[in-house]
Amino acid sequence: MIEATLCFALRVDATGESVDDNQRTEREVLLIEKRRGLGEGWYNGPGGKLEAGETPRECAIRETREEVGLEIDPADLEKAAELTFTLDSEIHTFCHVYRTESFAGEARPSEEARPEWVPVEDVPYDRMWEDDRLWLPGVLEGRTVVGEFAFEGGEPLDEADFVEHDLEWDVTLEEGADDG
Numbered sequence: 118m119i120e121a122t123l124c125f126a127l128r129v130d131a132t133g134e135s136v137d138d139n140q141r142t143e144r145e146v147l148l149i150e151k152r153r154g155l156g157e158g159w160y161n162g163p164g165g166k167l168e169a170g171e172t173p174r175e176c177a178i179r180e181t182r183e184e185v186g187l188e189i190d191p192a193d194l195e196k197a198a199e200l201t202f203t204l205d206s207e208i209h210t211f212c213h214v215y216r217t218e219s220f221a222g223e224a225r226p227s228e229e230a231r232p233e234w235v236p237v238e239d240v241p242y243d244r245m246w247e248d249d250r251l252w253l254p255g256v257l258e259g260r261t262v263v264g265e266f267a268f269e270g271g272e273p274l275d276e277a278d279f280v281e282h283d284l285e286w287d288v289t290l291e292e293g294a295d296d297g
């Protein structure tokens with residue numbers, strides 16, 4: 118089983134556009150267009166596989182730094198989801214999902230990822246993993262979720278068929294003792 122992370126940074130963009138003389142503000146999320154590996158060519162959050170001895174929180178921070186150059190204080194990461202992806206009835210990946218509204222630096226591209234700030238209302242679900250449209254909108258609203266998503270058809274996971282899912286919303290997500 119692969120243990121992995123995803124990290125969604127959020128900001129409020131003051132567009133300065135005038136709507137009935139009011140300044141319009143829009144929430145944006147930092148997505149990446151993945152340049153290599155699993156899910157290549159699709160949009161996702163920054164993230165990746167845990168390294169030996171690393172906690173999920175440390176992994177989310179390291180992957181966000183490596184892929185898009187943002188620095189995040191561990192205390193500013195909020196656990197938002199735990200997602201289990203099965204392939205042909207075996208657990209393939211267990212994914213810890215975090216969100217944050219506090220970070221330092223400007224997003225920049227890397228070999229692995231092209232970052233893009235996207236209005237929360239315009240997330241390109243048609244260019245993402247099929248499961249994302251089921252859980253990501255709630256996570257971007259501030260909710261928590263535990264989900265299981267079943268794929269069939271053999272490796273690689275990103276060519277398998279998404280067949281069913283189960284979601285439990287607004288759960289309390291326990292952090293591991295080493296992940297506080």
Ligand SMILES: COc1nc(N)nc2c1ncn2[C@H]1C[C@H](O)[C@@H](COP(=O)(O)OP(=O)(O)OP(=O)(O)O)O1
Pocket residue numbers: 121122123153154155156161163164165166167180202210212246248249274
């Ligand atoms: C099955 O549905 C999935 N949905 C979403 N949204 N994200 C997924 C899904 N399955 C896997 N992922 C995520 C989990 C990880 O963040 C990435 C895959 O990470 P990758 O294999 O690229 O891991 P790295 O450590 O960055 O890779 P390198 O070995 O190339 O450094 O996808």
